[in-house]
Amino acid sequence: MHGKRLIIHHWDTDGICSAAMLYDSNTENMTPTIGNYFLEGHEIEKIERGGFEEIYVVDMALNGESMRALADVAPVKVFDHHITKKVEGIDYTNPVIEGESEEDFPSASWVVGSSVGMENSILSFLGAVGDWEERLKKIRFYKKLQDFMEKNSITFEEMHLMVKLIDSNYKIGDKEEVERAVASLSEADDVGKYILNNEKWRNNNDTIEREIKNALSAEEKKVDGITIKEIKSRYNIISAVARKVWDKKSYVIVSNCEYFPEDCQVYVRGENCLDLIEMAVGKGYVAGGKKNVMGAIVPKSEKDEFMNEIMDILRRR
Numbered sequence: 001m002h003g004k005r006l007i008i009h010h011w012d013t014d015g016i017c018s019a020a021m022l023y024d025s026n027t028e029n030m031t032p033t034i035g036n037y038f039l040e041g042h043e044i045e046k047i048e049r050g051g052f053e054e055i056y057v058v059d060m061a062l063n064g065e066s067m068r069a070l071a072d073v074a075p076v077k078v079f080d081h082h083i084t085k086k087v088e089g090i091d092y093t094n095p096v097i098e099g100e101s102e103e104d105f106p107s108a109s110w111v112v113g114s115s116v117g118m119e120n121s122i123l124s125f126l127g128a129v130g131d132w133e134e135r136l137k138k139i140r141f142y143k144k145l146q147d148f149m150e151k152n153s154i155t156f157e158e159m160h161l162m163v164k165l166i167d168s169n170y171k172i173g174d175k176e177e178v179e180r181a182v183a184s185l186s187e188a189d190d191v192g193k194y195i196l197n198n199e200k201w202r203n204n205n206d207t208i209e210r211e212i213k214n215a216l217s218a219e220e221k222k223v224d225g226i227t228i229k230e231i232k233s234r235y236n237i238i239s240a241v242a243r244k245v246w247d248k249k250s251y252v253i254v255s256n257c258e259y260f261p262e263d264c265q266v267y268v269r270g271e272n273c274l275d276l277i278e279m280a281v282g283k284g285y286v287a288g289g290k291k292n293v294m295g296a297i298v299p300k301s302e303k304d305e306f307m308n309e310i311m312d313i314l315r316r317r
């Protein structure tokens, strides 16, 4: 048996499923404050007092400062598929930063599943369905998923519904339930059934669907082919809204200034967001993402200027 272990994971389906495959009775797990891609001072202090002998960071590109603070507490291992800068002294299992294609490693769940020999578990696949949704059908990984679904008599629609049910917990802002989900999924005899029959998650999901519908009906602007949508929601639905608004050709920028008390969330979806992430990080914002996605947290008073800078970069394409 290993020493006492902490898993810090993303709050979405990919993060939860990845963590569930690494979870056991000598493990604790936590997600940061939902919406934060860093650890707050009180979270670090709690971790310091936890007596952990190892720390795993899963499906989460935490900022350098948080990673160094963790490395001061115990040896840190990262399982991820996001493009991040390595922090010295930390052990990375991330095929994508080693040059492998995201088409072969579409999710952290697949990275974890293949390193622990759980490629046949639904947990390995759910993260990929969560992170890619319909777009997964267009990459070569989909063949693997098809084989899995056929063998287990599951449809893509059912997998997609499972993702929505798991994600309903973070979207509704229930951090404790996000954290409990890791143990629940790790211990469930039939993971698929457990998810689909979860009454609480179903109710959450209904609430969220209504809220997303409201947000989508809010006014949207089109400037030089770029869609701009400014929503007002106390739920963390910005990425779901951006996905729905995106036409898969141009760019969409979504903002929500009602989720955090002091800051706005700004979210971009489009062909290539890497230079936008670089720009946001360069300005000192907490920001991150992947090739098609940028998420940033900016003070309310700087939101308009930040959105203008994004527009300037996109217009130069």
Ligand SMILES: [Mn+2]
Pocket (backbone or CB within 6 Å): 014, 015, 059, 081, 107, 108, 127, 131
């Ligand atoms: Mn992921």
